[in-house]
Amino acid sequence: MSNQIDQLTTNQAGHLEIGGCDTLDLAKEYGTPLVVYDVKSIRDQIHHFQKVFEDNDVDYAVSYASKAFACIAMFQLINQEHGHIDVVSGGELYTAIQAGFPMDHVSFHGNNKSREELEMAVDHQIGVIMLDNFHEIDLLKQVLEERNSHINVMLRVTPGVSAHTHEYDQTGQVDSKFGFDLKSGQARQALDQVLADPRMTMLGIHAHIGSQIFEVKGFEMAATTLVDTLGDWHEEIGYTAKVVNVGGGFGIRYTQADDPIAPEMFVDAIVKAIKKRTHELGLPMPAVWIEPGRSIAGPAGYNLYTVGSRKDVPGIRSYVTVDGGMGDNIRPALYQAKYEAVLAKNPKAPIKETVRVAGKYCESGDILIQKQDLPATQPGDVLAMLATGAYGYAMASNYNRNPRPAVVFVENGHSQVAIKRESFEDLVHLDEPFNLSD
Known part of the structure; x- marks a missing residue:
């Protein structure tokens, strides 16, 4: 049994409990598949990040990377804890507006922002636009001139540091679709263009x-590279940065094979590296911003599924199928992400077998967990998949015309719907009848 499973909370009945709520009761009340978020877990992780900055006595922003999971309730929760958010689309920005989120605490990322998205950002005077390429600089100039407006900006740069992770998750290396390259001089050219625009x-x-x-180490190297770059810019043209934003990407535990350090320990190392290098270069200490998404939302999330059919292939394996799958969590099918699951009615029951947990979608690749140790299961049992809070619902689809699940927030024994379950009617409400004539 993994450390993650050992730390699960159970009630007197032996059932898995999340935020003081019995998971079997949640499944009964809201149906399955169901996404459940432990609100206290989200609050606690934000507090852990904030404490690191305060202990190091530096100005900071903890900016939640909303691509991990975004909805009105999530943004309102982040605001309660005095966090910032970063958005990567007009849709995420619109959600923040509808949530009443303070616009001066919003950052706008993306490598192909449209004119309409930039107009929305400028009209609502968001906190900062992260410029990603020269086309975007030109486009933003036009928008600002047309609206006779001003905006804060930052340059996204590629520091030439490759993270040890899945190829699709690497964004800091030179060969990336994101940001201005430092080595070729692109970033300095972009800086000149921005500084020339009042x-x-x-x-x-x-x-x-x-x-x-x-x-x-990768974060320390990137942080040092960013400060070195600012040192060069300060020496060459006298530019002094107010903010160094080191992004996010702090790993979390999904399975027993994962052994991450606490996310806040990454931040402590980053802050100390920036402090050290700015002191060596004689630069003023900038504010340090981080953009954690997975490390805030991931461990706080659970997917509840109901067991349905079973298939035993003699001498090979057994399949246990649930009522969700790649439509509500495509990560296992997309890039072989690994998870753990437990039997909600008794997560610490003795293991009886190893099964493959399959989804209901009409794809052979719709496998949620390749090998999962479980007690004996039967149709109607509820399985809880752990640490699903990041990039599960956010990447959900209506493949096979299945409705997306409901999302429920739980805290102190209370639950509330954050996103309603889609209905069959929702699936067709944008459809139009065929009316072309021969």
Whole structure:
């Protein structure tokens, strides 16, 4: 049994409990598949990050990377804890607006922001736009001139640091679709263009080296590279940055094979590296921003499924199928992400077999867990998949015309719907009848 499973909370009946709520009761009340978020877990992780900065006595922002999971309730929760958010689309920005989130605490990322998205950002005077390429600089100039407006900006740069993670999760290396390259001089050219525009206020630079990273060294190297770059810019043209944004990507535990350090330990190492290098270069200490998403939402999330059919292949394996799958969590099918699951009615029951947990979608690749040790299961049992809070619902689809699940927040024994379950009617409400004539 993994450390993650050992730490699960059970009630007097032996049932898995999340946020003081019995998971069997949640499944009965809201149906399955169901996404459940432990609100206290989210609050606690934000507090852990904040404490690191305060202990190091530096100005900071903990900016939740909302691509991990975004909805109105989530943004309102982040605001309660005095966090910032970063958005990567007009849809995420619109959600933040509808949530009443303070716009000066919003950062806008993305490598192909449209004119309409930039207009929305400028019209609502968001905190900062992260410039990603020269086309975007030109586009933003046009928008600012048309609206006679000003905006804070930062440059996203690629520091040439490759994270030890899945290829799709690496974003800080030179060969990346994101950001201005430092080595070729692109970033300096972008800096000159921004500083020449009186409508843009250049706050600093940003880098994101990847996702699900377990090693501190890459972050320390990236942080040092960013400060060295600022040192060069200060010496060459007198530019002094107010902010160094080191992104996120702090790894979490999904299975027994994962052995991450606490996410806040990454931040402590980053802050100390920036402090050290700015002191060596004689630069003023900038504010340090981070953008954790997975490490805030991931461990707080659970997917509840109901067991349905079973298939035993003699001498090979057994399949246990649940009522969800790649439509609500595509990560296992997309890039072989691994998870653990437990039997909700008794997560610490003796193991009886190893099964493959399959989804209901019409794809052979719809496998949620390749090998899972479980007690004996039967149709109607509830399985809880752990640490599903990041990039599960956020990447959900209506494949096979299946409705997306409900999302429920739980805290102190209370639960509330954060996102309603889709209905069959929802699936067709944008459809139009065929009316072309021959």
